Amino acid sequence: MVEEAVIVRIPGGKAGQVIEQPINSFDMMETIADMANVNVSHIRFAKSFLAQLHGSPGDSNRTVYSEGGFLYHREIEPFDPFQADTYKDPHNLYYPRGKEEVEEGIPRAVMAKNMNYKLVFRADGVSEFYDLKEDPRELTNMYDNVKYKEVRDKMLMDLLDWFVKTGDVTPLAEDPRGAPKPPH
Known part of the structure; x- marks a missing residue:
C-alpha cells in the first residue's frame, strides 16, 4: 500500500523505478543538492535517494521520523492570521480539521x-x-500487545536516540554576517 508518491523524472534516471523504503520530506532537498553537485556544509540529517532513482536498492532497514501536534492551549495553526479564513468557512475543504484542532486540540506526537x-x-x-x-492499512493498534513489546521498545529507544542526535545542533561555523542587530 503506497501512502505517498513522489514522481521524479531525472536525466539518466531508471524509468518506472519505485523506492520502497520510507523517506523523509527533507530527503528531497538532499537529493536535489546531490543531483546539482552542491556541497552543503551545514549539519543535516537527510539522505539522498539519487542512487535509488538510478536503480540502486535503498536501505531496507531505514527508519524515518516525524513530529506534530500541539501541547499547549492555543498553540495551533488556526490562529495564524494567514490561515484564519480557512478555519472559519464551513465550505472550506480543511474546515473539519481546523474545527477539530480548535475545539479538541491535536495531542503532540512523534512517529x-x-x-x-x-x-x-x-x-x-x-x-x-x-x-x-x-x-498495512493500520487498522489494529498493537501498542499494548506483548508480542510487539521488544520491537516497540527498540523503536522508542531509536526515537530517543534520534532526538538526542538531532536536537539543538550547533552550527559548524559562525555566520560571517555576525550576530543579528536588536530591533530599535
Missing part, C-alpha cells in the same frame, strides 16, 4: 516508521503501533 512497523508515541493521549506487513 518512527520503517518497512515493517510504525510507532506513534504521544505523551498525552493514545500511542499507536502497527505491524505494516500484517496490517
Whole structure:
C-alpha cells in the first residue's frame, strides 16, 4: 500500500523505478543538492535517494521520523492570521480539521516508521503501533500487545536516540554576517 508518491523524472534516471523504503520530506532537498553537485556544509540529517532513482536498492532497514501536534492551549495553526479564513468557512475543504484542532486540540506526537512497523508515541493521549506487513492499512493498534513489546521498545529507544542526535545542533561555523542587530 503506497501512502505517498513522489514522481521524479531525472536525466539518466531508471524509468518506472519505485523506492520502497520510507523517506523523509527533507530527503528531497538532499537529493536535489546531490543531483546539482552542491556541497552543503551545514549539519543535516537527510539522505539522498539519487542512487535509488538510478536503480540502486535503498536501505531496507531505514527508519524515518516525524513530529506534530500541539501541547499547549492555543498553540495551533488556526490562529495564524494567514490561515484564519480557512478555519472559519464551513465550505472550506480543511474546515473539519481546523474545527477539530480548535475545539479538541491535536495531542503532540512523534512517529518512527520503517518497512515493517510504525510507532506513534504521544505523551498525552493514545500511542499507536502497527505491524505494516500484517496490517498495512493500520487498522489494529498493537501498542499494548506483548508480542510487539521488544520491537516497540527498540523503536522508542531509536526515537530517543534520534532526538538526542538531532536536537539543538550547533552550527559548524559562525555566520560571517555576525550576530543579528536588536530591533530599535
